[in-house]
Amino acid sequence: MSSHWSTKDIPSQDGKTALITGANSGIGFEAAKALAEKGARVTLACRNQQKAEEAIALIKSSLPKAKLEFLAMDLASQTSIKNAVANFKENNSSLDILINNAGVMWLPKSQTEDGFEMQFGTNHLGHFTLTGLLLDTLINTPNSRIVTVSSLGHYTGKIHFDDIQLDKRYGKHKSYAQAKLANLMFAYELDRKLKAAGKETRSIAVHPGGSSTNLANPGFEKGASLFTGVAKAFFPYVTQGADSGALPTLFGATAQEADGGDYIGPSRLFEVIGAPKKVSSSRYSKREDLANKLWSLSEELTNIQFDAIA
Numbered sequence: 001m002s003s004h005w006s007t008k009d010i011p012s013q014d015g016k017t018a019l020i021t022g023a024n025s026g027i028g029f030e031a032a033k034a035l036a037e038k039g040a041r042v043t044l045a046c047r048n049q050q051k052a053e054e055a056i057a058l059i060k061s062s063l064p065k066a067k068l069e070f071l072a073m074d075l076a077s078q079t080s081i082k083n084a085v086a087n088f089k090e091n092n093s094s095l096d097i098l099i100n101n102a103g104v105m106w107l108p109k110s111q112t113e114d115g116f117e118m119q120f121g122t123n124h125l126g127h128f129t130l131t132g133l134l135l136d137t138l139i140n141t142p143n144s145r146i147v148t149v150s151s152l153g154h155y156t157g158k159i160h161f162d163d164i165q166l167d168k169r170y171g172k173h174k175s176y177a178q179a180k181l182a183n184l185m186f187a188y189e190l191d192r193k194l195k196a197a198g199k200e201t202r203s204i205a206v207h208p209g210g211s212s213t214n215l216a217n218p219g220f221e222k223g224a225s226l227f228t229g230v231a232k233a234f235f236p237y238v239t240q241g242a243d244s245g246a247l248p249t250l251f252g253a254t255a256q257e258a259d260g261g262d263y264i265g266p267s268r269l270f271e272v273i274g275a276p277k278k279v280s281s282s283r284y285s286k287r288e289d290l291a292n293k294l295w296s297l298s299e300e301l302t303n304i305q306f307d308a309i310a
C-alpha cells in the first residue's frame with residue numbers, strides 16, 4: 001500500500017452509485033465531493049434538507065457536472081430510515097458503495113425517536129438498520145462495498161450488555177466510545193457473515209484519526225468537563241483537515257487493496273494524521289463472541305434481520 005495514497009489514486013467511479021450518510025458536513029462532505037469528482041452518482045443522506053442542498057450547491061460550484069442527490073434521512077428515527085430506503089429503492093436498482101459515516105459525539109443524555117440512547121441509537125443502530133435494509137441491493141451489485149466509520153475512541157470502549165442504553169450510569173464519553181466500538185464490531189461481523197454466505201460485497205471499517213470538523217461542536221458547547229475544554233484547546237494543533245480525514249473512507253470505498261474485514265486509518269502520529277493504511281484495533285473489538293452478541297441484540301432492538309446472509 002502506498003504511503004502517499006491520495007484522492008488522485010481513486011480510480012474512475014463512472015457508472016457507480018454511492019450513498020453517504022451525513023454527507024452535508026466534514027468527512028462525509030469531502031467523501032461525496034471526491035467520489036463525485038471521479039464520476040460517481042452520489043446520494044447525500046442527511047437529516048437537514050437545507051444543509052444538504054447547500055452542500056450540493058457548494059460541490060457543484062467547483063464540479064458543475066457532479067451527479068448529486070439529496071435523500072432525507074434521520075438516523076435517530078427508524079421510521080425515517082425505512083422511508084428513506086424505500087425512496088432510494090424506487091429510483092435505484094443498484095448500490096456500489098454505502099458509507100455509514102454520520103455521527104454524533106459527546107451529547108448529554110438524550111434519546112432517539114424510538115427510545116434508544118442517542119449516540120448508540122444514531123451511530124450504531126441507525127446504520128445497522130440502514131445496512132440491513134439496503135443489503136439486498138448491495139449484494140446484487142457486483143463488487144459493492146460497505147464502509148463504516150469508527151474512531152480511535154473505540155479503544156476506550158466496551159459494549160455495556162447489562163445496560164446497553166446506559167440508563168443506570170450515563171457518561172457522554174463512555175456512550176460515544178461504546179457507539180464507535182459498536183460500529184467497528186458491526187463492520188467486522190458483517191464481513192464474516194458476508195464471507196460465510198459466499199457474497200462478494202466487502203465490509204470495511206475505517207477511522208479518520210483526528211479531523212477538524214463540526215463533530216466536536218455540540219459537545220464543546222454543552223459540555224463543561226475539563227476533558228472537552230482541553231480537547232478543544234489542542235484540537236486544531238493535532239488534527240488534519242476534513243479532506244485528509246476522508247482519505248481512509250475513500251480508500252476503503254475505492255482502493256483495490258482494501259479487503260473485506262480490513263480496518264483503515266491514518267498512518268502517522270499514532271494514527272491521528274497521514275495517508276491511509278491498514279491498522280489494527282483493540283482486542284475487545286476482535287472478540288467474535290461479543291460481536292455476535294451485539295448483532296443479536298441489534299436485531300432484537302431494531303427488528304431488522306439480514307436475511308440474505310443469515
Ligand SMILES: NC(=O)c1ccc[n+]([C@@H]2O[C@H](COP(=O)([O-])OP(=O)(O)OC[C@H]3O[C@@H](n4cnc5c(N)ncnc54)[C@H](OP(=O)(O)O)[C@@H]3O)[C@@H](O)[C@H]2O)c1
Nearest residue numbers: 022025026027074075076101102103151210211213214215
Ligand atoms: N472528526 C474526527 O476527528 C473524527 C474522529 C473519529 C471519528 N469520526 C467519525 O467521523 C464521522 C463523521 O464525522 P465528522 O467529523 O465529519 O463530523 P460532522 O462534520 O459533525 O459530520 C457529521 C454528520 O453526521 C450527520 N448526522 C448527525 N446526526 C444525524 C442523524 N440523526 N441523521 C442523519 N445525519 C446525522 C450530521 O448532520 P448535521 O449537519 O445535520 O448535524 C453531519 O452531516 C462520524 O461517524 C464520527 O464519529 C470523526
